[in-house]
Amino acid sequence: MTERTTSLEQGLTAAEVQARIDAGQQNEPLPPLTRSTKQIFRDNLLTLFNLINVILGGLVFFTGSYKNLLFLGVIVMNTAIGIFQELRSKRQVDKLAILSAAKSQLLRDGQVTAHDQADIVQDEVIQVTRGDQLPVDGLVRETTGLEVDESQITGEADPVIKGVGDAIVSGSVILGGHGLIQATAVGHGSFIKQLARSAKSNRRTTSQLLTIINRIIKILTITIIPLGAALFISTLLRGESQTRAILGTVAAMVGMIPEGLVLLTSVALAAGAFTLGRHQVLVRELPAIEALARVDVLCLDKTGTITSGQLKFDHVEPWATASADKVTATLAQVVTAINDDNETAQALRTALGPTKVTATKVLPFSSARKWSGASFDGQSVVIGAPEFIYQTVPADLKQRIQQLAQQGFRVLVMARVSQLTTPKPTDPTTLGLILITDELRPHVKNTFGYFANQDVALKVISGDNPVTVASIADRAGIAGAQQLIDMSTVGTSPDYDQLVADYTVFGRVTPQQKAGLINAYQTAGHTVAMTGDGVNDLLAMRQSDCSIAMATGSEATKSLADFVLLESNFDAMIQVLNEGRRVINNIERVAALYLIKTMYSVALTLIFVFMSHSYPFEPIQLTPISSLMVGIPTFFLALQPDYTRITGRFMKQVMEIAVPAAICVVGYILVIDMLGTEFQLDFTVTSTLNVLMTGIISLNALLIAARPLNRFKIGLVAAMASLFVVCFLFAGKIFSLVNLLDWHLAMIYLPLMLSAYPVFIGLQNGLGKRVLSKIRWK
Structure with missing residues (x-):
């Protein structure tokens, strides 16, 4: 505790403030609400999935099949979008945080002026009042009766009365009264590190959606590497080339990573903060x-x-034999004596004006006590809620207050008491009713x-x-x-x-x-x-x-x-409310699209570890599916308005859309594998057919996830379907796809294409509802 006693009339001088700043005796700013730019870049770039993707890219580079590195371009694009959105949100939030930052009233050179909390130095004299939160440790130098909430320090919610000479800890909330506090510990010497959100005794539970997604990522982290290693080894043991083993393994592992889901969630929340x-x-x-x-x-x-919080004093209604003039004069005296600064006190002071009075004792308004009072001119007078002033409110007084309250008045009682005792004063006698209106x-x-x-x-x-x-x-x-x-x-x-x-x-x-x-x-x-x-x-x-x-x-x-x-x-x-619902509803809706690829990739990897054929895709072939059926459309769907009530549909959406779709993909790929063996089709043909059927099933899933449909959504799905067709017609070589304009192949893929929708819907209505009926959704 400081030994120096700072003048309560002058406070610190400018020279004294500068000397303390030079000595490092200055408070610290509050921790920022957002991550730093460095942290944003680091946390978006240095992720486990990005590391896995870079390693996979290095393996593909080793094979010389450079076009199969295109999946890294998608990763880079996604990461760049995530960084951009979070930086944009950071600028917006930081700007607003500065505007809303708390100011401290500091006494310097005889003047009280507002300063940032970071400007406070050792021995500073701080003027505090009801509602303030102390940013440093201090000593009460002057007070009219401070009531302090120290629950974040002591764990006790009951208000603590502070008198002159009492210590007060940073983070304490002033519940009533006002006074002067001298700073005794600033910066690292105080509890400033805990000041941010200091009133919170416990952190809130984490986001339900983020919890589910993180759980999925945790499971995949454990699964991806051993599955990829098993597929690579089994492919080599079958006598396949090293290049084929690497490309198949990379395709499987890239498919298992729902990198866009993590991105979409963080971007959607950051974009929501920016919009708000x-x-x-x-x-x-x-x-x-x-x-x-x-x-x-x-x-x-x-x-x-x-109400707006703007209160207006209407009039005083004298009680019993008291005269209106005398009651009004007494009210003006007690308001001046208490000198509170809450909304009610301000309304009364504005209407009644200041008056000369010397108080011998003051009890400022307290939220817990719900009355205030002062002793002056040989009497003690209180103002407040009648239920908290009287042990039992008199019947006639209670009836009159009820009548006035029904007219929309806010009614306070002014009473003379024998002693200002707490929690209720002693022997109250009603002087008048104070009528206040709210707008x-x-x-x-x-x-x-x-x-x-x-x-x-x-x-x-x-x-x-x-x-x-x-x-x-x-x-x-x-x-x-x-x-x-x-x-x-x-x-x-x-x-x-x-x-x-x-x-x-x-x-x-x-x-x-x-x-x-x-x-x-x-x-x-x-x-x-x-x-x-x-x-x-x-x-x-x-x-x-x-x-x-x-x-x-x-x-x-x-x-x-x-x-x-x-x-x-x-x-x-x-x-x-709408922004929150839009973000969460859209994430829940489109998350299933990301998990389709994860599910069928895991299933296919497990199956093809024991199959005699190569993994059915190359990395480059997944790009049209990942981009056109998931990445691009989900970005637009996430921006669509959806203000319906949240019902916790994340896993339900997965069960209704992702599971049937993944089963369809795996089933059709196994059918194509058998047809390839029957008709002696080479890998380029079967992999092309696999891309075609996977894309069609994903398109059906996209159509269902986009419901309810409107013109924009129909146009979006149609555009993605058209671009998917363009990939086959004009970009086949880029994506390692063969020409499908061959009637021999058409005899194989047309029946498969025609059956895709009814099979998918049948599975969704049958399997999905059967599973869902056994689960109690919260």
Whole structure:
């Protein structure tokens, strides 16, 4: 801890700041949200699959069959596209991150100015207030009653009261009050390394889709090398040439690698982040795009989401025999004494103006306590929610508040108390009711209507009066808004499971109760998103599967959130949901096309290890199939709009499309192999027929994966089919294909071609449905 005492009137001078910078006593910037350019190039280039492809390319080069190196061109192209898309996304995300970066209020040369967190030096005096997150370790030098959340350090969610002289640790969130903190440890000396996402007690589960894909890659990594070695050795043992053994093995191993699937997933997520960035939405974690796409329950905090957060003081209604003028004057005094900076305090201060008052004790507003108060002129006065001020709210007061809440007013009570005790003050006597109005966000009704049409259930979880919240929710068009409950009445151990089943609007909710409600929805099998803008939303946002913060919210909330709406425009949520659904739905749809090649390549390798014939393809012959039936069309299909609800169809799509298609390919290749033996066809002919039939079956799979069809998709499939035909007619020599304009060959391949569609559909309807019926899809 520092020995130096910095002046609370002047702070550090410019010369003192520079001296500390020169001595290396400066804070460090937050870790970036994106990977560095060097990391992007390294992680896209230095992959296991790329290494395998380079080794395979070296083997092909050794044979002198240079045209069979064309598969490396596809790999290079895919890698280049991946790097380009991620760099483009990085620039967008980094730009938005700078715009949304938290600023610290530093006292220097007698002036309080905003600076980046990296500018803080040793002994700096930092002005903090409710919602701030401390970027360095410090010592409380001046305070009106700081309440701090240290849960990310201690694991305890209860607020901690900090007084002058108390230590405070970086990452702590200011829940109430304001004060001056002197930095005692910066940079490596503090917890700055854990500050990024410091409010998260646990990392979210990884993306379901990426988990499945990584599992597939892990299995293939173990499988590819031994299978390739076995095929190479068996080919040589049959007396085939070394060149034939190498080309067959390379073709088999290239076919087994779904390199485009990994690329497509990363590119789609990066492109999604870029698109959302253009709509002023900062994506902090790419897997969060998938998490939000799967959301079926959206929990909303009223202030800042349903309403604009702009509160307006309407009037004070005196209670009992108190006069209006005296109550209004007392309200102005207590607001000045407390000197809070939350939305309610700002609305009151704007309407009432400053007044002279000297407070002997102050308790700023706390999200957990839900009231604030001050002692002055020989009296103590509190302002807050009546349920949290009174042990039992008087019946007549409760009735009047209910009437006003039904009119859409947000009602606070001002009461004189004997002592400012917590959690509730002592002996409250009502002086008056403070009426405040909220305004709905523009277009919020249309936005909520869209979510309802997309099968996303809307729930409102707020700290305000449930009747008021329900009235606002009803005005906003939220279904079931009249199903409301006052959470201050449910006791210390409520049945959250029953509550979430019965109610839509939850009022007077404490931060801990918010998290409990989110957990109950998750226990019921829902994927839950939470929106918020205040520190009272932190626990719930941490608990949720996906969290969204408004740019006008607290810095602690923004540092926690997966998405930050930089223009605080809730309408942007439509774009966020749609972009997530588009990305995931399209990846799930086209993934089966990549896995067809993997499946039949693995199966053929296993079969041809024991066959007397060579592997049925050369590397160059797989290029038309990989490019025209998978690579090019999936790129376009991944950009198509598809905003239907996510249903976890990845493995289902594989079972419905990839497995029947792979079985068809293997079956037709074995038939062609037998026909080759019967009619004494050489390898160039049989391999050409294999390419033809594999392409046709892949084309049928593409047609099914592209459903529902529209003009663009039909045109895309037709274009790929036409280019496939062109490969045979005009590029046969390049791809080692023989001329099929031979009636002798036509007698063989025409019946095979005509049978391909009915056989594939038959297998899909028979085998696919039989297998699917035995599996419980989540």
